[in-house]
Amino acid sequence: MKLPTDHPNPLVRGLFSFWAPTKQSMRGWALASVVVNAGITVTGAGVRVTGSGLGCPTWPKCTPDSFLPVAHPEVSPLNMAVEFGNRLLTFLVLAVGIACVVSALRMTPRRPSLARLAWLQPVGIVTQALWGGLVVNTMLNPFTVGMHFLISSGLIAACWMLYARAGEGDGPVRRVVHRDIRRLGHVLLAAVFVLLVVGVVVSGTGPHSGDVMASRFDLDIEAVARLHADIAYVVVGLSFALLFALHVSDAPRPARRAALALVVVELSQGVIGYTQYFLAVPAALVLLHVLGSTVVWIFALRAVTSLRTRTPENVPAPHSPAEAAAAV
Template identity: 40%
Template sequence: MSAATRPAVRRTDRVVGRLTPRLVLGVAIANLVAQAVIILTGGVVRLTASGLGCSTWPECEPGEFTPVFHEAATIHPFIEFGNRTLTGVLVVVALALAVLVLFSPATRARTVRFRVLGLVPLVGVLIQALIGGITVLVDLHPAVVGGHFVISAALVWGSAALVARLREGDGPRTPTLVAEGRRATVIRRAPVVMGMLTTVVVVLGVITTGAGPHSGDSEVGYRFPVDPALIARFHALSVWVFVAALVVVLVTIHGRSVRNVTQTAPGARTPRVRRTWWILLAVTLSQGLVGYVQYFTGLPIGLVAIHLFGSAGLVAATTFAVLSLRTRPSLHR
């Protein structure tokens, strides 16, 4: 190596050395938060009837990528443009996360499946940007808008899963709790059951919103041809089933015979797992309360926005709770 190239190599080594596991985890958490926030800002666009504030895509107006100030201008183009701008920020965060997962010393030696998970936020955001443009071009059809939200919820799930995976290795899945009989069956089946119920809750919530009054634009009346009150009841029923299943899991993991896999004494405390599931219960009950209040108060914009943001919290909390029931040891011990 020549003397001229040594400083450059040393600088590269210093930069790579700063790509610590803590940095990767921090960016992953920032990505998760951003994925949730864009659900909120997208909801604000819809709730303020700003969905067609920009009349086309990717431009805001023909020949203009940004809203144009003039006397007749309303706030709607600026709300919609703000949401599009946040999408650009999210692309930057997701790109940084993908680069870190692929090239940082902390993660580049991990499995292909893990690294693919690190690419999910970036690929998903790019797809979402395209679908966001389609929603404008089809005048906010509720099926397209609903699909847009479902993908956002899936990106929250993937982002939360990545945060959880960064805290563990790539070895075979190992249960974090040891139980016998029916308790073991409940713990083993909880991830699939809770995942399915979360999907049902989210999808019914999307249909409920698509049948409601907030179309996204005051001049667009496309809604799902279903009774809003009836579909809202089905949505509420799915939430109660979710709560019932959640209570069953909580009762099960608090059994005296259930212990952490690293402990041997029956009834030993499993605080982390239990805490994660209690957080899920708190998020779920909070979401349910907001849902009922917004329904009986005529769907005020503020409460609907909180409910939308809470849905991201519900998906993330469910992901963390489900993944707390197993862990993966490192392959390099």
């Protein structure tokens, strides 16, 4: 009997590659998990900017009497469809997460480090779904909505680490740049996360609450927007510093390219941010800005993971004079 992993159609083989995983297919599923988690983060913002946050006014049911959308006198059919569609995407994200777990468990030889990272996905996705119920039950309280976004950011980080670790060994971490440059990368990543947190506060203070009944943070929108912009300047400055340090130290090309890509997406995000501010935050640009913030987070993770590697446990790391000097 021919197994799906032996199917002549490459699409079928790819869909069932989790059952007979290779290093390449494991990385492929991990990257797919990054994409789908980023996607549902952006569609969640789409729910908010279209005013569909309470399109399904109850949870886990869409309406008090049905799990599926049905006509409701107080809810627009469009808003209900948008919110229910976003809920359905959770099953796609969960399916990809389970595929990552199966791939990690069936890898030969077994790599417990990958299995642990993979298990974070279904656990995190279920946690995220339960938190989504809290968002609905609190009538889109800005704190619960903001945490919903930050939990997604944490899931994206776990997915990216799975992708990075799947391409490495399980030996000790080995720097590919000077230790101070790697520390700069960690500071940059922390600054990007702070930028995301403050961005959540700006979103929770401004318009596009998701529903007219939703509450807002009682803050000065001008003040929090300026704070967000100031932190963005710090992030861009740190990114330029990382790029400069990598070039003058003749760091490996992948690290330099990752830092350059990060700077480019940050500058693009800055253009979007200022444009939406001066145009009184139109919904389409808010959605684009959320997409940009998610891309910045992913590229920041990529830049930081490019600064180190791991060798297989049974293969000693090389110790050439040049690498010894670079590790100082």
